[in-house]
Amino acid sequence: MPQYQNVFKDEAKLDINYVPQRLPHRDGELRLLMEFFDFMLHFPGKMSQRVLIVGEVGTGKTALSQRFGVDMTREAGNRGTNLHYIHVNCREYHGSFFLILQHAITVFHPNFPKRGYSAEELLTFLMQILDEENTYAILTLDEFDSLVLTEGSDAVYQLTRSQEVRQNKPQRLSLVCILRDISAIGQLDASTRSTLQSNIINLAKYSKRQLIDILNERVIIAFKPLAVPEETIDTIAELAYSENGNARFGIELLWRAGKYANAENFDSVSAESVRKAISSIVPATKKSDLAYLNLHEKLFLLGLARLFKDGHKAHVSLAEAEQIYMVACEEFNTEPHSHTQLWKYLHTLSGAGIVKTEVSAAGPRGRTTLVYLPRIPAADLEKELWALLQWKGA
């Protein structure tokens, strides 16, 4: 058997779900988050907390909250308090309040039935479980904007007020809401908004220097010694910085470059491996982002990708997008959804940072919504969506 080089020591340390021991350049934010929940350690049940974490893609929102979850649960355990940290990606559940609560309940009862009750009943069941097990929960709603977009004020209102209807009972459910843009909660009614806005942690985009520190930390734990030269880290940091200071993008690129180095049987990751890696990925949009989209969101986006690919256009109108979406529906043998529904899909795609929308200046036919595909090569996007749609057997 020939001996192949392997630059990795433990590539799982580059996985999106890995929670690092230390979060470079987020120490202050982590301390602040712990501070917001400090009462929970000293006086559990006396009050509940709501915190918003706001920041662009790759600014460490998820890593920060998960690190906090691990630390907080451990600290509570040391003090004899039973605390569960539950992290839910709302987009993974298509922003459905019902599915999000169902996920929270399966943490305690993995075989809880999938139907036969409403979201309101599920919330009651969750509180019942917390009471019966004398436990506390921090429910983190990642990609919170997806829940706001799908369910509006009612669901968020119920969650934030769930404690108030339980007078003289321990306060058991706290919330951490993670979102890219604070303006997303502008869609909530004033009273719901007011329950959320008191504690906000804003994560600024990383500088190149900070990205170098983050990448270095991961290199130490994920790669063999001397496998990643300084210049390679510098190149990746530069690319991640140009992607809006996106650390996640940098870490994914680091992993992929390692894979290219292994494939060519190199003993270190060169800048050339990075270049090969960068040309193979869809920038700024993880494949999993696309996988979370529902069938019609995918078909709508597929149509858009084709419009951009064939026409070399900077933007297209919603009407054009709608026409080509209908063609995609026909191709995949499915009934097209209404114009209003497409509006919602456009919001979802725009919220996910995949497309950008703008309303044109008033012309002879009034205003038009223009759709841009600012960062993703249309051909790559089409290829990716096509594969996903085929795989799902659409």
Added chain:
Amino acid sequence: MDVEDIFSSRVRMKILKVLAQMGELNVSAITRRLGVNYQTTARHLDVLEAEDILQHKKFGRIRLYRLNERSPKARAIQTLLDAWKESGVKSGRQS
């Protein structure tokens, strides 16, 4: 109820097996796995609960059944079923 009465029913044995394997299930899910009707399942669940072998938690209309961890009978049944399953794996049979 005597031990032979508990173990004489095929449905009760299947309920115990499915709960020992899955941990916790509601009545409809047990019914589906057993392939019998809802009333039959519910009746046998009542018998096993009356014998302290099972316990349930109630969430609105939903009842989630599991082996009663505090019951020596339930612990003995779990041990019996585990041993049965293990010997089935060794001899290449499915328990």
